[in-house]
Amino acid sequence: MNMHITRKVDYAVRCVLFLARNNDRISSVDEISGEMSVPKTFLAKILQRLMKTGIVNSTRGVKGGFQLARGPQEISLLNVVEAIDGAVAMNVCAVDKKMCGFSASCSVHPVWVELREDIRNRLKRWDFAKLAVIKKYQRVIKRDCH
Amino acid sequence: MNMHITRKVDYAVRCVLFLARNNDRISSVDEISGEMSVPKTFLAKILQRLMKTGIVNSTRGVKGGFQLARGPQEISLLNVVEAIDGAVAMNVCAVDKKMCGFSASCSVHPVWVELREDIRNRLKRWDFAKLAVIKKYQRVIKRDCH
DNA sequence: TTTAAATAGGACTAATTTAGTCCTATTTAA
DNA sequence: TTAAATAGGACTAAATTAGTCCTATTTAAA
Ligand code: FES
Ligand code: FES
Numbered sequence: 001m002n003m004h005i006t007r008k009v010d011y012a013v014r015c016v017l018f019l020a021r022n023n024d025r026i027s028s029v030d031e032i033s034g035e036m037s038v039p040k041t042f043l044a045k046i047l048q049r050l051m052k053t054g055i056v057n058s059t060r061g062v063k064g065g066f067q068l069a070r071g072p073q074e075i076s077l078l079n080v081v082e083a084i085d086g087a088v089a090m091n092v093c094a095v096d097k098k099m100c101g102f103s104a105s106c107s108v109h110p111v112w113v114e115l116r117e118d119i120r121n122r123l124k125r126w127d128f129a130k131l132a133v134i135k136k137y138q139r140v141i142k143r144d145c146h
Numbered sequence: 147m148n149m150h151i152t153r154k155v156d157y158a159v160r161c162v163l164f165l166a167r168n169n170d171r172i173s174s175v176d177e178i179s180g181e182m183s184v185p186k187t188f189l190a191k192i193l194q195r196l197m198k199t200g201i202v203n204s205t206r207g208v209k210g211g212f213q214l215a216r217g218p219q220e221i222s223l224l225n226v227v228e229a230i231d232g233a234v235a236m237n238v239c240a241v242d243k244k245m246c247g248f249s250a251s252c253s254v255h256p257v258w259v260e261l262r263e264d265i266r267n268r269l270k271r272w273d274f275a276k277l278a279v280i281k282k283y284q285r286v287i288k289r290d291c292h
Numbered sequence: 293t294t295t296a297a298a299t300a301g302g303a304c305t306a307a308t309t310t311a312g313t314c315c316t317a318t319t320t321a322a
Numbered sequence: 323t324t325a326a327a328t329a330g331g332a333c334t335a336a337a338t339t340a341g342t343c344c345t346a347t348t349t350a351a352a
Binding site: 001002003004005006009013014017077081085088089090106107108111112114115116118119122123126131132 | 160163231234237257258260269272277
């Protein structure tokens with residue numbers, strides 16, 4: 001079980017958060033990448049993905065940039081995570097397709113399905129309106145983070 | 147967010163499950179790997195890890211092999227997952243250590259912490275006594291798995 | 293109408309992680 | 323003494339992640 005946030009997802013989440021906080025105007029890749037110290041071309045790719053999945057709108061040309069496609073409260077963390085990573089799923093079957101459907105011998109299957117639902121539900125509960133106003137994490141965390 | 151079970155964890159879980167179901171005797175790597183169609187040398191490494199983390203006991207020499215170090219009901223899925231992958235943690239901080247502790251600007255932090263706890267709690271709830279007797283998954287699943 | 297500032301997108305590369313293999317040493321029952 | 327087993331270090335191959343780079347297109351404004 002690989003339980004890490006990828007940079008892509010991290011960047012995407014923080015990017016959408018930035019847009020949620022500046023939703024009154026259009027922001028360019030340049031501005032966002034500067035603000036968040038994310039490689040510009042990489043962020044551009046991420047924004048393209050968010051565009052294709054209908055989370056942000058883009059405007060091309062001079063003065064162009066990105067803006068949320070709908071209200072921040074209509075965008076869940078799950079939306080963003082699945083836009084970037086595809087469907088959240090833990091199943092072993094993903095590893096070896098032949099094992100699943102043919103074999104009836106996997107007792108662990110329902111556990112992964114259950115865990116998947118836990119995670120999806122939790123991510124669904126957080127929307128970017130909530131995230132945008134959340135108290136910034138003031139306490140300095142050293143051990144638990146790294 | 148990378149939400150897949152690695153083969154290592156998959157193998158480890160099924161391996162411990164096998165041992166739970168055959169806990170009256172010692173099983174060799176050869177037997178387990180044959181039974182589960184897992185590369186033998188790779189499984190050996192995994193069992194070494196499970197050994198070091200106190201989940202299984204080993205007996206060396208002829209007639210040697212592995213056995214659970216304690217009752218199946220005393221071994222949680224979390225135990226096995228963390229034995230193989232290390233601490234379950236999602237924090238972005240893991241990606242860029244400099245970001246955490248220095249910056250107080252990450253609103254998403256508490257979300258990952260919360261999600262982490264969800265996952266750990268769920269994994270903690272499943273022990274291998276429960277898993278060993280679980281109804282084998284009979285329904286053929288095609289779409290949701292792959 | 294030209295230009296410069298922007299996104300769109302394909303093709304590529306580098307770095308890291310995952311998934312192993314291979315070999316040698318050690319232990320131990322027969 | 324030998325053969326069947328685990329222990330463990332060092333290595334390799336494959337896959338994924340994290341990017342870069344280049345060219346095309348769009349568009350506001352000089
Ligand atoms: S067969 Fe689907 S998780 Fe095991
Ligand atoms: S600083 Fe720890 S998750 Fe953002």
